[in-house]
Amino acid sequence: xxxxxxxxxxxxxxxxxxxxxxxxxxxxxxxxxxxxxxxxxxxxxxxxxxxxxxxxxxxxxxxxxxxxxxxxxxxxxxxxxxxxxxxxxxxxxxxxxxxxxxxxxxxxxxxxxxxxxxxxxxxxxxxxxxxxxxxxxxxxxxxxxxxxxxxxxxxxxxxxxxxxxxxxx
Amino acid sequence: xxxxxxxxxxxxxxxxxxxxxxxxxxxxxxxxxxxxxxxxxxxxxxxxxxxxxxxxxxxxxxxxxxxxxxxxxxxx
Numbered sequence: 001x002x003x004x005x006x007x008x009x010x011x012x013x014x015x016x017x018x019x020x021x022x023x024x025x026x027x028x029x030x031x032x033x034x035x036x037x038x039x040x041x042x043x044x045x046x047x048x049x050x051x052x053x054x055x056x057x058x059x060x061x062x063x064x065x066x067x068x069x070x071x072x073x074x075x076x077x078x079x080x081x082x083x084x085x086x087x088x089x090x091x092x093x094x095x096x097x098x099x100x101x102x103x104x105x106x107x108x109x110x111x112x113x114x115x116x117x118x119x120x121x122x123x124x125x126x127x128x129x130x131x132x133x134x135x136x137x138x139x140x141x142x143x144x145x146x147x148x149x150x151x152x153x154x155x156x157x158x159x160x161x162x163x164x165x166x167x168x169x
Numbered sequence: 170x171x172x173x174x175x176x177x178x179x180x181x182x183x184x185x186x187x188x189x190x191x192x193x194x195x196x197x198x199x200x201x202x203x204x205x206x207x208x209x210x211x212x213x214x215x216x217x218x219x220x221x222x223x224x225x226x227x228x229x230x231x232x233x234x235x236x237x238x239x240x241x242x243x244x245x
Binding site: 012016020021024025028029032038041042045046049104107108110111126129130131158161162165 | 172173175176177178179180181182183184187188191192194195196
């Protein structure tokens with residue numbers, strides 16, 4: 001970016017196509033509810049769109065800025081509800097073969113059992129990593145934790161969850 | 170299965186109807202682009218220009234300048 005450039009134009013089409021699935025899946029992992037995930041995704045993009053003039057490219061990547069908004073939207077959601085929403089197992093579509101559909105249902109149900117009791121911070125990290133697909137560095141920027149800290153927590157968490165997953169299998 | 174593959178089980182693409190409807194809603198404004206605010210250097214230059222202009226006006230309107238101009242006009 002040229003520092004003298006007065007304004008920078010970002011291609012909203014590209015941003016939307018790239019970030020929508022990430023934000024949506026962040027909320028799926030964060031709130032465990034399809035409809036709520038859609039509502040919160042919409043809220044996030046509407047807020048981002050309204051405050052787009054405040055985005056400073058020299059300060060952060062666009063995805064960091066967007067996920068900071070998404071994170072706050074999730075915090076507001078839980079503050080309003082005061083309770084965690086139980087995970088609903090989304091039924092696979094009719095086109096999905098029966099065996100595959102059953103396997104998917106089982107996996108989702110099992111994942112729910114593993115993730116539901118986690119503390120809020122750990123669930124947020126899982127949502128950012130496996131829902132949004134962010135790198136540890138990006139997660140560190142969004143959450144304010146150090147990259148090393150994020151890596152350590154996730155490593156410990158995944159190890160713990162994998163053990164439980166394998167035991168259940 | 171990789172170490173953490175099982176953790177991706179809950180991922181799912183957003184519903185296309187939802188994606189299209191949301192896009193229509195948020196891009197209802199004329200421009201479908203994000204305008205990024207001025208860079209710090211550009212902002213500094215802008216403020217410097219404004220300050221310079223204000224100083225020039227101040228000097229031009231100062232009593233000393235006015236007196237000199239008045240004397241010049243009388244001498245002429």
